[in-house]
Amino acid sequence: xxxxPIRKLLLALGIVTLLVPVYLWFTLLSPWGYTAxxxxxxxxxxxxxxFVYGTLRQPxxxxxxxxxxxxxxxxxxxxxxxxxxxxxxxxxxxxxGELFHVSAKELKRLDRYERLGIRYKRxxxxxxxxxxxxxxxRIHQ
Numbered sequence: 001x002x003x004x005p006i007r008k009l010l011l012a013l014g015i016v017t018l019l020v021p022v023y024l025w026f027t028l029l030s031p032w033g034y035t036a037x038x039x040x041x042x043x044x045x046x047x048x049x050x051f052v053y054g055t056l057r058q059p060x061x062x063x064x065x066x067x068x069x070x071x072x073x074x075x076x077x078x079x080x081x082x083x084x085x086x087x088x089x090x091x092x093x094x095x096x097g098e099l100f101h102v103s104a105k106e107l108k109r110l111d112r113y114e115r116l117g118i119r120y121k122r123x124x125x126x127x128x129x130x131x132x133x134x135x136x137x138r139i140h141q
Contacts, residue, residue, distance in 0.1 A: 024064060027113075037117040048107045049133035051077055051125070053097035054085060056110070065113045066106040072098040076128045077135065086138035099133055107134070 002010070026033045055061050059069035074096065081093035102110065114120040120136040127133055 034112045034115060034118075036111070040111075040117050043104045043107050043111070045104050047101050048104065049099060049101050049131065050107070050110060051075065051097050051099050051127060051133040051135045053077070053082060053087065053095050053135075056113075057098050062100070066102060066109045068106075070100040070102065072100045075099045077125060078128050080125075087135070094128065099127065099131075110136075 050056075056065070057072075063069045075098070076094040076096050077087070078094045079089060079091055080087040080095045081090040082095050087095055111122065114122070114136045116122055116136075117139075119139060121139050122134050122136055124132050125135045
C-alpha cells in the first residue's frame with residue numbers, strides 16, 4: 001500500500017498529465033481559445049518568411065504550433081535588443097534568432113499561438129542579410 005503523500009503526488013501528476021494536453025489543444029487548435037480581433041490584415045496565400053527569437057526557436061514548439069518543424073537558418077535582426085518576451089528598438093544592438101518559411105495556413109496558426117492583435121502584432125522587418133521576414137512584437141498597452 002502506498003503512503004498518503006505518495007498517493008497525493010500520483011494523483012497530482014495524473015491531473016497534470018490530463019490537463020497539459022487539454023490546455024495545448026485549447027490554446028493551439030480549438031475554435032474557442034482565440035478569436036482574432038477585427039481589422040487585422042488578411043494573410044495572403046503563398047510562402048511567408050518568419051523570424052523567431054523566443055519559444056518558437058525550439059523545434060518541438062514549432063511542431064506543436066504548426067504541425068511540423070521546418071528547416072531553419074540562424075540569422076540576426078539588427079537594430080533591436082531582446083527584453084524578456086519582446087524586442088525593443090536599439091540601433092546599436094542585434095537579436096539572434098531563426099528564420100523559417102511557412103504557408104498561409106501555418107502563418108495563421110502562428111498568429112493564433114502569438115495571439116495576434118491581442119498580445120502580439122506581426123510586422124515585416126528587414127534582417128541582417130537584407131531580406132525581410134515577419135516578426136512578432138508585443139503590443140504595449
